[in-house]
Amino acid sequence: MSTKNNNTTGIFCDHGPTLWQTNHSGVLANNRLAVKDVFAVKGERNSAGNPHWFKTAKPAQNTASSVNKLMTAGCNFIGFTHTDELAYSLEGNNIHYGAAQNPKLKGHACGGSSMGSAAAVAANLADIGLGTDTGGSIRIPASYCGLYGIRPSHNVIEKDGLIPLAPPFDTIGWLTQSAELLSDVGNVLLPNQAINNVDTLVICEPLFELVDPVLQAPLKQLLEKTKPNFKHHKEFELPNSSLLSELADSFRVLQGRAIAKTHKDWLQLPGQLPQFAPAIAARFNMALALTDQEEQEALKVQIQWQTLIAKNLNTNSCLFLPTTPTTAPKLGADTSALRMQIITLSAIAGLSGSAQVHLPLADLTNDHPYGFSLMMSHGNDKSLLACVKHLAAHFKQDTPA
Known part of the structure; x- marks a missing residue:
């Protein structure tokens, strides 16, 4: 499959199998x-x-066993998709292979690092986009491209056959155009879990302040539309606002330390220094320079968030939260400042090992894809997917024909 076609630039790799199918039946047939x-x-x-x-x-x-399971369920493997280098970016722009243009918003980015998988689904070139999410690499493309996307609970899906970025945070996720298919894939990849009735919506008001001012009103409208689907509404008890400001840096340090431990030998091979995009090279250098002391301080923040999530969420409740602070930026825009704003939101699930799904249900007047996320504590992935499926159906019923 060639990347030279304008419609697939930055989406599909030249290497790997195409139109490969091992089973023509199964729950995900064709x-x-x-x-x-x-x-x-x-x-x-x-x-x-x-x-x-x-x-x-x-x-x-x-x-990889995750790919094997999908193939056994009847999927048709249409190709490998491009990613940011070693998945260490949320931008969706690869200096070697190009940037995939957002199929839903011409001239704008798909987000990364699962950019090719997101673009393939958004352009209707694929039904399921398999990817990874370490710091937001499924959730950000889902938000930018108007897709459903899940970051499962940490370690519920086996990660054999996966090139790691930061193992303590790496998860295998997927993107689809519908909540139904998102759930169907979950039935194939996720382990057996109890499916609980999610009747409580948890709301953390300070999170809304992290979003671009022009999106705060639409986001609150989505919240008001979501509330009637839950019997109970509860405020997320945040002891102090400084905990929010510490999220991004704590995640940056813990992720960076894990990356350094994982890739140090490869990055420092004598005479074989890989060429990276400047921003990604700077991140690798930062990761290699982090100290034990910085890691210990970041771990304290992580423990605080794990305690908070355990206190505020249970098997019957989910947190309503913004997925991204903005809609998709323009291709080539400087997103260095935006990166840390995004991580402030995405690190909540990452630091707590929680499951999070993006729902592309905003109806913005400028047609920019946008939506919100629901998050549940670790191990409640199937309950979350069932809740998302129900909520998506409700939103669909309320949409004028």
Whole structure:
């Protein structure tokens, strides 16, 4: 599959299998599957978004179990999709392979790092976009491209055959155009879990202040439309606002330390320094320079958030929260400041190991895709997917024909 076609620039990789199907029946029969180029397929190499990685990679001995499960369920593998380098970006712009233009918003970014998978689904070139989410790499593209996207609870899906970024935070997620298909994929990939009735909506008002002022009113309208679907409404008890301001930096440090431990040897191979985009190179250098002391301080913040989530959420409640502070930025825009604003929101699930789903249900007058997220505590993925499916159906009924 070529990346030279204007419609697929920055979406599909040149390497890997295409139109590969191992089972023509199953619960996901004939759904087109686009797979982020960090998942192993037996006999194939991955680039992880970097030509140097691809050059030095060896063909995989086995296919990742997550891919195997989807193939057994009847999916049609249509191609590997591009990612930001080693998935260490939320931008969706690869200096080696190009940037995928947002199919729902011409001239704007898809977000990253699961950019190719998101663009493939948003452009209706695929039905399911398999990707990863470490710091927001499923949730941000879902928000920008108007898709449903899930970051599952940490470690509920096996990560064998996955090129890691930061193992303590890496999750396998997916993107779809519908809540129904999002849930169907969950039935294939997620373990057996109790499905509880989610009757309580938890609201954290200070989170709304982290969103662009022009989006605060639409977001509150979405909240008001969501509330009637829940029997109870509860405020998220935040002991002090400084905890919000510490989120992004704490996540940056803990993620960076994990990345340094995972990739230090490869990054420091003598005479083989890989070429990275300047912003990504700077992040790797930052990660390598972090100290034990910085990690210990960040861990204290993580423990505080884990305690807060345990106190505020249970098996019958979900948190309503903004997914991104803005709609999709223009392609090539400087997003360095935006990155930390995004992480302030996305780090809540990351630091607590929670499950989060983006719902693309905003109806903005400028046609920019936008929506909101629901989040549940660890291990409640199927309850969350059932809740999302119900809520999406309710929103659909309320939409004028």
